Amino acid sequence: MGFKSKSTYLCGVPGVCGSDAQNHKSRDPSGFLPGAPDPDQSFHVSSFIPRNQLWQPDLPPPGSLPPTVNLPPGLEYLSQLDLIIIHQQVELLGMILGTETSNKYEIKNSLGQRIYFAVEESICFNRTFCSTLRSCTLSITDNSGREVITVNRPLRCNSCWCPCYLQELEIEAPPGTVVGYVAQKWDPFLPKFAIQNANKEDILKIVGPCATCGCFGDVDFEVKTINEKLTIGKISKYWSGFVNNVFTNADNFGIHVPADLDVTVKAAMIGACFLLDFMFFEHSLAGL
Numbered sequence: 001m002g003f004k005s006k007s008t009y010l011c012g013v014p015g016v017c018g019s020d021a022q023n024h025k026s027r028d029p030s031g032f033l034p035g036a037p038d039p040d041q042s043f044h045v046s047s048f049i050p051r052n053q054l055w056q057p058d059l060p061p062p063g064s065l066p067p068t069v070n071l072p073p074g075l076e077y078l079s080q081l082d083l084i085i086i087h088q089q090v091e092l093l094g095m096i097l098g099t100e101t102s103n104k105y106e107i108k109n110s111l112g113q114r115i116y117f118a119v120e121e122s123i124c125f126n127r128t129f130c131s132t133l134r135s136c137t138l139s140i141t142d143n144s145g146r147e148v149i150t151v152n153r154p155l156r157c158n159s160c161w162c163p164c165y166l167q168e169l170e171i172e173a174p175p176g177t178v179v180g181y182v183a184q185k186w187d188p189f190l191p192k193f194a195i196q197n198a199n200k201e202d203i204l205k206i207v208g209p210c211a212t213c214g215c216f217g218d219v220d221f222e223v224k225t226i227n228e229k230l231t232i233g234k235i236s237k238y239w240s241g242f243v244n245n246v247f248t249n250a251d252n253f254g255i256h257v258p259a260d261l262d263v264t265v266k267a268a269m270i271g272a273c274f275l276l277d278f279m280f281f282e283h284s285l286a287g288l
Helices: 076-080 092-097 124-129 242-247 263-281
Strands: 083-088 104-108 114-121 136-141 147-153 168-172 178-185 192-197 202-207 219-224 231-238 252-256
Touching: 076 263, 083 263, 114 147, 136 263, 147 263, 168 263, 178 263, 192 263, 202 263, 219 263, 231 263, 252 263
Parallel strands: none
Antiparallel strands: 083 104, 083 252, 104 114, 114 136, 136 147, 147 168, 168 178, 178 192, 192 202, 202 219, 219 231, 231 252
């Protein structure tokens, strides 16, 4: 099914409806990263400064962004993004010893600048004996170290033979305030998930391919409306080369969504990306 433009009008999805969506463009103000101090607007751009630390002249200067209203603290920056990149860090200790270590992820904007950092909190027993089904908590912090999102994953099944106890994530933003859930839906052929609000009402659906091996290419999970008739985005597991995909667990993902999608839904999409990594790509050979 083709990927639809983010300008498509959708009703019933927070933040997607709007007559100005057609002309809306994504902005990545590199000087306004969450948790980072605002740079001096008068500073001189030097050719010796790395690109990822520069304020881009074609973007509005820091401080000129419109004030955000009623957004969870720390998620203001998400309101401007239509592409979120998630990069799993390579665990050398796990590679050498052959053990499962806690996952760590860098969350970046389209310019490759880190905006958040996620760390898995789990015990060694769960990682060893429960493997990819393990219960865990992922703490997402901004560049100042402030925790802005908490993702809670209980121990559950993921088999189509156990439709009553499938995978589920709870999303808190800020920590202690539940804003949404990611729930696996039973289907005999395709991996399906629902993005839900705090009342566990379905908002969006995520539908994956029948085979998630990738065959040396990207794997796309389409983000659809509730009736699954319209595609508004996708979560892509990027192919990162034979060596990385076969011999390490380091995965790269891209979340493509409308820029005006509600930030709490974007936070749930980040949690959904973590769940997809655990379920389908945690073992290196599965990431092919």
